[in-house]
Amino acid sequence: MDELLNVALVQTSLKWEDPEANRAALDAKLKAFTSNADLIVLPEMFTTGFTMSPQNIKIDEGKKTLTWMKQKAKEKDAAIVGSIIFSENGAFTNRLFFVEPDGKTSIYDKRHTFTLAGEDKVYEAGKERLVVNYKGFKICPMICYDLRFPVWARNTEDYDVLVYVANWPEPRITAWDTLLKARAIENMSYCIGVNRIGSDDVGHKYPGHSVVFDGLGKDLVFSVNEEIVTASLSKKHIQNVRDKLKFLNDRDRFILE
Known part of the structure; x- marks a missing residue:
């Protein structure tokens, strides 16, 4: 059985630096979403937008949002993944949470902080990659700028699904489209990209382009609208692709420092 x-x-617009308003808006969207889902993917910094002023956000907002994610995961009986500003030990991180329906939580801190915007000056970079085993799938979640660095995403654990959550702006959207497809093909895995939509308070526009590619680079769903779109991922598809095309057997061996 497959x-x-x-x-x-969840391709959504975001209120600038307003966690309470964003949680409320997402509450409404998720309440209205009645389709069956095992995994719900939210954008990068989904409670604030991509702000370089984390000091404007109350220190306890990260924990409030984590509690909210646990509640939503339980209510929807689905894992929820997305990144937020998180404050810990006097430092800020762009932290992704993967929250399962039973409350089990895994974390990933963005490794490649976006130097063009000065993210490296205000957020600590992560050092560890995350692969989550969930419902028979091995899932590797990453954040936005990580997409530009294929070595970090190289499929050394035979994961099945690569996930990118993002605030990726309109002027560079061709790179987003192209690199997501490339990550799917080179890693012979599903690749999910969830971007926000709308505008932020520092003048950036976001066109969406949330998408799911299969292990051969075929797009299963694509959106430019403010909406929730769905796709069904097949374990058998991944197994068939890798059995027929054994390209991962020829991958380069390397040590990442």
């Missing part, structure tokens, strides 16, 4: 993973991509 194992399936139903994923929901």
Whole structure:
């Protein structure tokens, strides 16, 4: 029997530096979403937008949002993944949480902080990659700028699904489209990209382009609208692709420092 993973991509606009308003808006969207989903994917910094002023956000907002994610995961009986500003030990991180329906939580701190915007000056970079085993699928979640660095995403653990959450602006959207497809093809895995939509308070526009690519680079769903779109991922598809095309056997061996 083929194992399936139903994923929901939440492509949404965001209120600038307003966690309470963003949680309320997402509450409404998720309440209205009645399709079956095993995994719900939210954008990068989904409670604030991509701000370089984390000091404007109350220190306890990160923990409030984590509690909210646990509540939503339980209510929807689905894992929820997305990144937020998180404050810990006097430092800020762009931290991704993968929260399962039973409350089990895994974390990933963005490794490649976006130097063009000065993210490296205000957020500490992560050092560890995350692979989560969930419903028979191995899932590797990453954040936005990580997409530009294929070595960090190299499929050394035979994961099945690569996930990128992002605030990726309009002028460089061709790179987003192209690199997501490349990551799927070179790693022979599903690749999910969830971007925000709308504008922020520092003049950036975001066109969406949330998408799911299969292990051969075929797009299963694509959106430029403010909406939740869904796709069904097949474990058998990944197994068939890798059995027929054994390209991962020829991958380069390396040590990442």
